[in-house]
Amino acid sequence: MSGILYGIGLGPGDPELMTLKAHRLISNARVIAYPAPDTGPSFARSIASDFIPAGIQEIPIIVPMRVDRFPAQRIYDKASSEISTVLKSGEDVVVLCEGDPFFYGSFMYLFERLSGQFPCEIVPGVTSLTACAAQLQRPLTSRTDILTVIPGPLPNDEIRTRIDNAQAVAIMKVGRHLARLKALLSDLDLLDKAGYVERASLPEQKVSRLADLDTDTAPYFSTILIYKGDEAWTLPPSFSS
Template sequence: MEPDEIMTGTLYGIGLGPGDPELMTLKAHRLIASARVIAYPAPDSGESFARSIASDVIPVGVREIPIVVPMRVDRFPAQEIYDKAAEEIAAVLANGEDVVTLCEGDPFFFGSFMYLFERLSDRFTIEIVPGVTSLTACAAQLRRPLTARNDVLTVIPGPLPDADIRRKIEEAQAVAIMKVGRHLTRLKTLLSDMGLLEKAGYVERASLPEQKVHRLIDLETDTAPYFSMILIYKGEEAWTLPPSYSS
C-alpha cells in the first residue's frame, strides 16, 4: 500500500429478518450498533420498513443514506435511483468508511440489495450477513413444518402466469408463493382449481404485531399487501392446517 493510499471501507448487506426486531441476528445487532453510516430502502412517503426494524439499534448521530424508491406496481425500481445511491455509497467507501445497508429479510433472497451489489461488487469489499427469511418466518407462524426428509421446495413469485405456477406446484412437495399482493384472487382461483385450497396457508406481515395468519380457504379478503405469502403443504407429510389461527 502506498503511504498516502486510503483503505477503502466495507459495504455490509445486513439481513434484518422478517420484521420482529428480536428476529435480528446478534451479528446484525452488533454491526448496526457500531455503524457510522447506514443506508436503507425507503418509500417516497412514510417510513422505511427496513429502518423501522432496526430503529432501536441505530446509533444517534449516524449518517443516513435513504434510497428512496417510489412504490410502483412491478416493484422493479428505476435504475437511476440505484445508480445515484451506489455513487453516494461509493464515495463513503472510497473515503475509508464502512456502510451498513439495512435489508428486510435476507439481502440475497429477493431483496433490493442486489441493485447495490451489482453496482459496487467489482470495486469494493462486500460482506453479507444473512437474515431470517420471510419463508421460514411464515412457516413458523403457520405452525407446520415447511419441508421434511427429501421434500422438494419451490419458491414462486406470485406475478408469474398461472400455467407456470401450476406446473411448478405440481413438481414440488412444498411450495411458497411470494409477493402475493394484488395477485391474491387469481392465486386463490388457481389453487381452488388444483384442489389445494385446504392445504394452503396465508400469512401477511409475519412476526409483526399486525400479522395475519389464516388457512387460505378461510381468508375473506381479496386484497393482500406486498409482504404476504402463501405456503402449500402437499408432501408426504401433508400436514393438516388447523381450522383456526389465533393470530
C-alpha cells in the first residue's frame, strides 16, 4: 500500500483562515513538503508553523524567486522523485500550498507528475481573491457578471481586451508591473473602480483605493480588484490600513 499525497490549501496567510481539515492533516503529518525560496523562509511553512509536529521529515522545494526564467520542470521533477520515494514506502506526504492548490498553486505541478501513480486528495483553501474582496469590503461579482482573472505580467493590449469583455476583474501578480497597470487603468477610466490589496490577511497588509496609492512598486503578493458591472457597488472612501 502506497501513501496518500495531500495537497493542502493554507489560505492567503492568516493561520486562522485555514480549514479544520487542513489543520488536522498538518497536525498529524509525518512528512511535509512545501515550496521555499532560495533565500529566506518558506511562506507556506510559516503559515502552518504552529501546527507542524516536531521532528517530522520535511521536503523543501526550492524555487528561485527571480525575474529571469529558471528550470522549473527540473525543480518539480526532483521534488516529485523525493516525494515518490516516501509514498512508495507507504508514508503519506502533506504538501503545503499558499491559497488554494489548484488556483495558481505550485502543488499542481506535483499533482500532474504523481497523481497517476499514487492516491491524491486535494484540500481547498481560501483564495487570495476572496480574501482581498473581504478586505476591500466590496463583493467580487454576482448574478450573470463575468469575472476575469488576469496575470499582471501580460501585455497591455491583452489586459485591455480581457477587461473590456468582463464586468469584474482581478489582476494578480501585480508586483513590479504596478506603475504600468495604474497607467493602463487610468487610460481606461477605471481607477476609481479599482481597489488594491497587498499581503491580504497578514498583519502587514495594505488596503487602498488604487487611485490613492502613493507608490509605483508592489510586492509579489498584491492584487487589484475592479468592478464595472451593473450593481451599485463602490469602494469605501478610505481604509484604515
